[in-house]
Amino acid sequence: xxxxxxxxxxxxxxxxxxxxxxxxxxxxxxxxxxxxxxxxxxxxxxxxxxxxxxxxxxxxxxxxxxxxxxxxxxxxxxxxxxxxxxxxxxxxxxxxxxxxxxxxxxxxxxxxxxxxxxxxxxxxxxxxxxxxxxxxxxxxxxxxxxxxxxxxxxxxxxxxxxxxxxxxxxxxxxxxxxxxxxxxxxxxxxxxxxxxxxxxxxxx
Amino acid sequence: xxxxxxxxxxxxxxxxxxxxxxxxxxxxxxxxxxxxxxxxxxxxxxxxxxxxxxxxxxxxxxxxxxxxxxxxxxxxxxxxxxxxxxxxxxxxxxxxxxxxxxxxxxxxxxxxxxxxxxxxxxxxxxxxxxxxxxxxxxxxxxxxxxxxxxxxxxxxxxxxxxxxxxxxxxxxxxxxxxxxxxxxxxxxxxxxxxxxxxxxxxxxxxxxxxxxxxxxxxxxxxxxxxxxxxxxxxxxxxxxxxxxxxxxxxxxxxxxxxxxxxxxxxxxxxxxxxxxxxxxxxxxxxxxxxxxxxxxxxxxxxxxxxxxxxxxxxxxxxxxxxxxx
Amino acid sequence: xxxxxxxxxxxxxxxxxxxxxxxxxxxxxxxxxxxxxxxxxxxxxxxxxxxxxxxxxxxxxxxxxxxxxxxxxxxxxxxxxxxxxxxxxxxxxxxxxxxxxxxxxxxxxxxxxxxxxxxxxxxxxxx
Numbered sequence: 312x313x314x315x316x317x318x319x320x321x322x323x324x325x326x327x328x329x330x331x332x333x334x335x336x337x338x339x340x341x342x343x344x345x346x347x348x349x350x351x352x353x354x355x356x357x358x359x360x361x362x363x364x365x366x367x368x369x370x371x372x373x374x375x376x377x378x379x380x381x382x383x384x385x386x387x388x389x390x391x392x393x394x395x396x397x398x399x400x401x402x403x404x405x406x407x408x409x410x411x412x413x414x415x416x417x418x419x420x421x422x423x424x425x426x427x428x429x430x431x432x433x434x435x436x437x438x439x440x441x442x443x444x445x446x447x448x449x450x451x452x453x454x455x456x457x458x459x460x461x462x463x464x465x466x467x468x469x470x471x472x473x474x475x476x477x478x479x480x481x482x483x484x485x486x487x488x489x490x491x492x493x494x495x496x497x498x499x500x501x502x503x504x505x506x507x508x509x510x511x512x513x514x515x
Numbered sequence: 516x517x518x519x520x521x522x523x524x525x526x527x528x529x530x531x532x533x534x535x536x537x538x539x540x541x542x543x544x545x546x547x548x549x550x551x552x553x554x555x556x557x558x559x560x561x562x563x564x565x566x567x568x569x570x571x572x573x574x575x576x577x578x579x580x581x582x583x584x585x586x587x588x589x590x591x592x593x594x595x596x597x598x599x600x601x602x603x604x605x606x607x608x609x610x611x612x613x614x615x616x617x618x619x620x621x622x623x624x625x626x627x628x629x630x631x632x633x634x635x636x637x638x639x640x641x642x643x644x645x646x647x648x649x650x651x652x653x654x655x656x657x658x659x660x661x662x663x664x665x666x667x668x669x670x671x672x673x674x675x676x677x678x679x680x681x682x683x684x685x686x687x688x689x690x691x692x693x694x695x696x697x698x699x700x701x702x703x704x705x706x707x708x709x710x711x712x713x714x715x716x717x718x719x720x721x722x723x724x725x726x727x728x729x730x731x732x733x734x735x736x737x738x739x740x741x742x743x744x745x746x747x748x749x750x751x752x753x754x755x756x757x758x759x760x761x762x763x764x765x766x767x768x769x770x771x772x773x774x775x776x777x778x779x780x781x782x783x784x785x786x787x788x789x790x791x792x793x794x795x796x797x798x799x800x801x802x803x804x805x806x807x808x809x810x811x812x813x814x815x816x817x818x819x820x821x822x823x824x825x826x827x828x829x830x831x832x833x834x835x836x837x838x839x840x
Numbered sequence: 841x842x843x844x845x846x847x848x849x850x851x852x853x854x855x856x857x858x859x860x861x862x863x864x865x866x867x868x869x870x871x872x873x874x875x876x877x878x879x880x881x882x883x884x885x886x887x888x889x890x891x892x893x894x895x896x897x898x899x900x901x902x903x904x905x906x907x908x909x910x911x912x913x914x915x916x917x918x919x920x921x922x923x924x925x926x927x928x929x930x931x932x933x934x935x936x937x938x939x940x941x942x943x944x945x946x947x948x949x950x951x952x953x954x955x956x957x958x959x960x961x962x963x964x965x966x967x
Contacts, residue, residue, distance in 0.1 A: 322858040328902065329949050332929030341580065341601055345934045349902055405600050420624060421600035435591040440950050449594045449626055511858060 322507050324353045330433030337428045347481040354475045376426025382445035384499035390426040392489040403482045423450045441506040470494040536643030556608040573607045581605035592629040599624050599646040622646045670745040673729035681744035689801045700763040700798040701811040702753040707791045707823040709749040711783040731773040763798040767826035791824035799831025849875045851894040853885040855903040862951040882911030889915050896963045901928040925959045
């Protein structure tokens, strides 16, 4: 079960663009300026096939916000930004004159909130559109190297599939690109696809 | 919670002993639990909070972001965090001694988690921690770095900008002038016969002269866009945008007069026998290959050659010079 | 059954095939006689309005090429009688304001009975 049709991917992209729209609304209320978030592409691949190119992970360190969620399907969601970008996002959102070094103090909590806003918006859009309820853990934030992140994404044999959403985020004229990665078991992927089928099937 | 431990402790005692705020609300936002920490920091007793809508319990408004978050948690059953960094003080909570006095609100970190009651109702657990200490740490860090930043750009002797600041500022000022096509003036200033002053009066006196001249130059500046920096030794540099060439030349004269009027005796400086300065100024709209600083320096050199205690102005490009002749 | 049973022409503009499909299905469920055309970007929409002369149009905002609001503005300058609804996930105030300034309304996705009803109401109200 690793073949999703273009229509499946289009449906998922649409669901996540609705999530992105909600996240942008919440973030714009915090920063008091327009925030643009788009999800230009959705990919589903075997976790063994992911590498630094799939996730555009170049060198440097990355900030990762994690949330585990469960319901009709279980998954671990990871939102990835480079650490530099993460700090810049936080500093833009706080609108303060702190230097990046000082911001590190607040990076953890603020990134948790940013990730939480984006992840919850995506999950709530799925819940609305696919008509189900998901439960989720509180977000966690870690900073790691590209290798450490890839290792973690691949190590769990129970979650052999990854759904990758490329995310473009623009806050106050600063453009940032990140990835939202969902780690899925095969059963969860099957369930997710079944929901997408049901959703498309209702109309086609 | 196992049955034995549930019997050994009264859960309420534990809630009330916690060093963080705990509120539980039901699906419509009515308060079901209100621990001592919250009472202490809100000044509102449990009895006055229970079974009331959370937003009506406080005498002051709750932040809209908090209400949105609570509503989202109730609707989608997804946990939400509100960070101190982005929200500061969502709930009207104060430090214990300050309740009901006109004090500032406590900085908070909040998480809102969906929970299920034994009656199968959808409820929300709100946890509040005091993040004032981390905010204080931030403020200390911030002011510390401001001091560091100031030290990094200030000349230790004269308290005006140092060379490092000038280099960065000059680059930006030139780029600005280029972009907006407005004139920029650079003044190079040198104290005349300073070496002989040092040799005759000593280095301590020499340093005092440098300080006095720096103050005199600085006192001529009134616009926020203008800077004076110590370029090195007894040399100073001023950067001033938006001056017509004529005005810049008059200003150079003002600088020369300001130093002259200090009337610092200098026995080894004929013919005035006092401290004077020479000024080279260059005004123009910078283009790609033009160098205001070099021109101002060349002007200063001419002022020295022509006998010191004077100002020389050079145009930025030769064409302008030609037109003026 | 319908107050206005005349045949209307609707243009659906959305880069998502699924979205176009959903809007089409919902609309046809209520107005099976309507004639529906689709465009996947703003440029295509502008060309189609010239040839199809639709009565109504639903317009997404975030699409490849020009934005839906820009496309709507261009369409309305040429064909002021077309009734347009901005149907989008991008629901920030700036877009609401822009939609209103164009004389259109902004309806939030997802495509549901409710959002389709809001869309149809706007079409009928502005007759």
